[in-house]
């Protein structure tokens with residue numbers, strides 16, 4: 214699934230309208246209808262659970278009122294994203310975990326509710342002929358089957374009254390269309406304009422007039438704290454992709470009041486107050502329980518804190534062809550099995566040749582670990598084997614070798630020289646290069662610490678190793694102090710795997726700046742430096758030097774534990790050794806790492822108790 218910026222979305226809108234001749238009003242109608250369908254589905258869920266209009270439950274429970282739980286969920290197992298076969302239980306679980314669902318009508322994940330009729334005769338309405346069983350007894354009574362527009366029906370309308378907060382732009386127009394469809398479904402709806410309705414223009418003005426002609430009660434926000442107590446839910450149609458900066462004036466007041474109301478808030482396209490590109494949340498920003506994202510997933514919805522403000526995300530098709538994004542060369546993706554296979558060309562089933570042997574699957578050299586942090590090297594080396602490479606050699610300062618014998622019997626150990634106290638030194642680079650000769654990949658950094666002339670050590674390895682290089686941990690901190698742009702160009706790929714702190718040092722900015730726009734920074738850094746960059750953290754970003762960027766959603770907060778990053782280094786190295794290219798190994802490695810973390814959490818029945826070794830065992 215493509216991820217788009219606001220600017221890219223506008224471009225795709227324009228192409229659809231200008232080149233394909235699809236009227237803007239039709240897109241707005243589709244958008245509003247999709248939003249209404251999702252609200253009706255929500256009403257039905259909570260109607261069945263008997264919670265509509267109930268008192269505020271506080272915290273997450275209140276935000277989630279009527280919607281499946283999402284935030285921080287980590288339900289594991291099964292396939293992720295839209296790639297799994299429609300109807301697969303795994304898809305449903307995975308969608309709940311990642312909090313993003315696609316539109317079945319657009320060929321993505323299955324929809325619940327939806328237009329699927331009543332489960333009876335899906336064909337034409339009519340009278341079913343009488344048939345009889347072997348003894349002549351009638352087995353099928355005559356039945357008149359007529360199906361209606363199920364997605365726009367609810368039996369719980371009487372307990373619902375929705376307030377639509379209407380902004381000045383097309384986002385407000387979407388909200389006005391949704392209001393009409395909700396009313397058509399029998400749900401009471403009121404409109405609250407942020408600005409005088411006369412200031413709406415274009416399609417939004419047409420929708421304003423239609424809503425008025427339909428008799429929908431409307432008011433204009435007059436300042437002060439509006440009273441939302443009488444409503445069962447709020448549709449946030451204040452600001453969309455046309456928003457600039459922090460919400461101002463009436464918009465800010467309405468957002469703050471909606472958040473304080475404790476009512477479930479459904480956002481049209483994006484939560485108002487969110488930067489659609491970066492995931493930054495302005496003050497204030499809607500805290501939605503559900504975001505009905507229109508046409509394409511906006512980048513900011515997958516990056517925190519925006520991902521946290523969006524609640525559950527549903528991406529609904531509105532008539533803009535999905536293929537346009539590819540045709541226009543957009544290259545940011547939500548990382549799913551479909552994207553791994555279709556965009557990156559990864560064989561996610563990891564088939565092995567029937568006549569393969571350990572030499573077929575590559576040999577990893579891991580140069581990692583020192584006296585006080587030998588475990589980091591062990592984790593990386595073991596993870597590379599679990600990722601499926603044929604052989605792994607672990608190079609450590611020689612002093613440590615006797616202590617590590619049989620730490621993992623599957624590993625080969627090698628003496629990298631170093632100091633008598635088990636630390637690294639600059640001359641160890643020569644040993645590492647000798648050991649790397651003929652190896653398929655070299656992973657460096659976990660647990661090496663800092664040492665005298667470590668920059669010379671890194672330069673020698675960077676320039677001398679002919680195989681792909683995975684650089685992590687202290688090797689990244691060393692790199693951040695080097696002018697490596699002047700080093701000899703490497704032919705084989707380099708993958709850097711920084712966490713936000715390491716990224717800040719590499720890019721020469723503050724950590725806060727890294728987190729402000731993770732996707733944008735990763736993309737520009739990878740392009741400028743000619744490396745594949747894995748920017749770790751919640752929803753890890755993988756950027757390749759050719760301008761493609763992938764955002765991962767596997768994993769969970771329990772994986773924020775010492776050594777988890779070392780495992781990732783090993784996994785990526787193990788995949789590179791098997792012949793995957795830089796972007797493939799980085800993206801697939803990050804995806805598998807998160808999946809293994811989810812499995813480990815399930816096995817332990819508690820995400821918080823997962824430790825790095827569990828991730829390796831769950832691979």
Ligand SMILES: NC(=O)C1=CN([C@@H]2O[C@H](COP(=O)(O)OP(=O)(O)OC[C@H]3O[C@@H](n4cnc5c(N)ncnc54)[C@H](OP(=O)(O)O)[C@@H]3O)[C@@H](O)[C@H]2O)[C@@H](O)CC1
Pocket residue numbers: 226237240241244380381382383384385387451452453454455456457458459460461462464481482483507531
């Ligand atoms: N065919 C289409 O076009 C489709 C559009 N679609 C929908 O349209 C949405 C984009 O619509 P949009 O471009 O009209 O922008 P939108 O966010 O509604 O309003 C911007 C207005 O708000 C104002 N404003 C801005 N910043 C502000 C702030 N910080 N604080 C306060 N006010 C602020 C600013 O007014 P100004 O201040 O300039 O007078 C500006 O006019 C998109 O998200 C999707 O929902 C989809 O249905 C697909 C088809």
Ligand SMILES: [K+]
Pocket residue numbers: 384449450451452453480481482483484485
């Ligand atoms: K909105």
